[in-house]
Amino acid sequence: MRNLPGTAFSVKIYQRHIIGIILYMNHAGIYCPVLVGGPIGGSSAKPYRGVMLVLKSTVDDEFLTEQGIISGSKLLKVNGEDICDILDWEYYASSDELILLFESIDGEMIELEIEPDDLIELELEFEQERVKVCRNQCVFCFIYQLPKGLRRALYVKDEDYRLSFRYGNYITLTNLTEADFERIERQRLSPLYISVHTTNEPLRSEMLGRDDIPELAPQISRLVDAGIELHTQIVLCPGINDGDELERTIIDLKQYHPGVGSVAVVPVGLTTHRDRLPKLDPVTPEIAARVLDRIDSISNANLRDIGTRFVYPADEFFILADRPIPEAEYYGDFPQVENGVGMVRQLLDSEPAEDIEFDPAVRITVCTGTLIENILSSVLAEKWRDVRGLSWEIIPVRNILLGESVTVSALLSGGDIEAALKQSNQKSDIVIVPPDSLNDDGLFLDDMTLADLESEFGMRFVEAEYSPAATLVKLKMEYGL
Ligand code: SF4
Numbered sequence: 139m140r141n142l143p144g145t146a147f148s149v150k151i152y153q154r155h156i157i158g159i160i161l162y163m164n165h166a167g168i169y170c171p172v173l174v175g176g177p178i179g180g181s182s183a184k185p186y187r188g189v190m191l192v193l194k195s196t197v198d199d200e201f202l203t204e205q206g207i208i209s210g211s212k213l214l215k216v217n218g219e220d221i222c223d224i225l226d227w228e229y230y231a232s233s234d235e236l237i238l239l240f241e242s243i244d245g246e247m248i249e250l251e252i253e254p255d256d257l258i259e260l261e262l263e264f265e266q267e268r269v270k271v272c273r274n275q276c277v278f279c280f281i282y283q284l285p286k287g288l289r290r291a292l293y294v295k296d297e298d299y300r301l302s303f304r305y306g307n308y309i310t311l312t313n314l315t316e317a318d319f320e321r322i323e324r325q326r327l328s329p330l331y332i333s334v335h336t337t338n339e340p341l342r343s344e345m346l347g348r349d350d351i352p353e354l355a356p357q358i359s360r361l362v363d364a365g366i367e368l369h370t371q372i373v374l375c376p377g378i379n380d381g382d383e384l385e386r387t388i389i390d391l392k393q394y395h396p397g398v399g400s401v402a403v404v405p406v407g408l409t410t411h412r413d414r415l416p417k418l419d420p421v422t423p424e425i426a427a428r429v430l431d432r433i434d435s436i437s438n439a440n441l442r443d444i445g446t447r448f449v450y451p452a453d454e455f456f457i458l459a460d461r462p463i464p465e466a467e468y469y470g471d472f473p474q475v476e477n478g479v480g481m482v483r484q485l486l487d488s489e490p491a492e493d494i495e496f497d498p499a500v501r502i503t504v505c506t507g508t509l510i511e512n513i514l515s516s517v518l519a520e521k522w523r524d525v526r527g528l529s530w531e532i533i534p535v536r537n538i539l540l541g542e543s544v545t546v547s548a549l550l551s552g553g554d555i556e557a558a559l560k561q562s563n564q565k566s567d568i569v570i571v572p573p574d575s576l577n578d579d580g581l582f583l584d585d586m587t588l589a590d591l592e593s594e595f596g597m598r599f600v601e602a603e604y605s606p607a608a609t610l611v612k613l614k615m616e617y618g619l
Pocket of ligand 1: 272273274275276278279280281294295296297310346
């Protein structure tokens with residue numbers, strides 16, 4: 139559900155080397171981290187055109203102004219290569235030799251060669267970058283299950299391999315063109331994250347809601363043969379792709395190991411806004427237990443055969459089935475932690491807070507989704523045990539916006555937290571909201587902000603870090619408690 143519109147950054151070029159790229163927030167509030175390194179070279183074939191870097195300012199550079207390179211000039215090529223988006227820039231501008239081709243606002247072409255002794259500061263800004271979207275109509279698509287009236291960016295069905303490479307967004311391999319494949323191979327856009335769901339093609343068509351999709355296997359083969367590392371996921375829909383279908387999909391994917399590095403199995407998420415959508419069953423505790431048993435027998439066999447479990451159930455399965463969270467060794471190098479696979483283990487294993495003292499008069503309330511309430515409660519009791527003067531309480535927050543079946547913390551809205559606080563009548567000085575419940579613009583799903591909550595309750599609101607100890611350090615550093 140991420141979007142990647144206009145991205146602005148400034149570039150300093152010094153002695154032929156880029157010494158700094160500073161990315162600013164884009165319009166959707168999504169932070170674009172700087173990619174480090176990257177191989178040089180490649181052909182000039184390009185998948186698409188139309189997105190350009192536009193010079194925003196030259197930081198009062200007289201030389202550039204004389205050349206006609208002023209605000210509004212467009213950067214067309216770097217070292218002869220078209221620059222179509224930020225990935226192209228990062229790929230081609232990592233060269234020691236930099237020849238930049240600009241188009242002035244009068245349409246004149248100006249070439250700028252960066253000499254070793256030059257010190258030039260340019261601020262470049264991407265024009266609106268078109269995100270590739272999907273034409274699928276997946277039976278479980280979360281976007282179709284959102285209530286109406288949320289901000290537009292939340293309804294974008296992105297299916298863009300660039301976002302997969304950059305942010306780990308999952309793609310279904312239903313819209314890659316030959317040029318896209320060539321670019322992925324040439325620029326080695328690896329790893330990529332693939333939503334598989336099933337390797338049974340008729341069933342895949344049914345789940346993706348389309349009968350004109352390209353087959354999965356040849357595409358996976360091609361990417362793996364090109365050395366692109368893939369991590370995959372299966373959204374488990376009870377009665378559709380579980381049981382034997384699940385097992386077959388995992389076994390099929392295992393053929394591509396190590397090119398396919400892992401398979402995450404995540405439970406389907408169902409909101410109360412499924413009007414006119416196919417009927418789907420939720421993952422119940424019994425189903426979760428059955429899925430865990432099935433995955434366990436496959437992953438134990440994988441461990442013997444290929445030295446890795448290869449398939450990992452999401453944390454939610456263990457919590458639903460009321461089973462212990464596996465030890466860290468179970469997850470290997472945690473290849474899918476951001477997909478909720480092993481995240482709870484990392485929380486359990488996080489360092490306790492030490493050498494911190496709080497003002498005993500300060501009361502802290504921790505808000506959390508209902509799924510993890512019990513686990514978080516015992517984790518905080520342990521990790522915060524030795525903090526002197528700390529007084530805290532936890533409150534579970536029901537998801538009213540999406541429905542109570544949505545129990546994860548990151549999907550709580552400001553309104554949900556507001557309602558839970560009113561109901562609890564809790565009087566605190568600090569309220570901690572879950573990590574990742576805010577986007578980079580500081581907005582909850584319903585566009586509320588921490589400031590909105592602060593002005594309503596007269597308490598200070600802070601977004602938690604993933605580690606309990608780091609959250610306390612943040613409170614000390616940023617709020618001096
Ligand atoms: S691929 Fe499926 S789940 Fe993802 S955005 Fe498209 S329709 Fe929704």
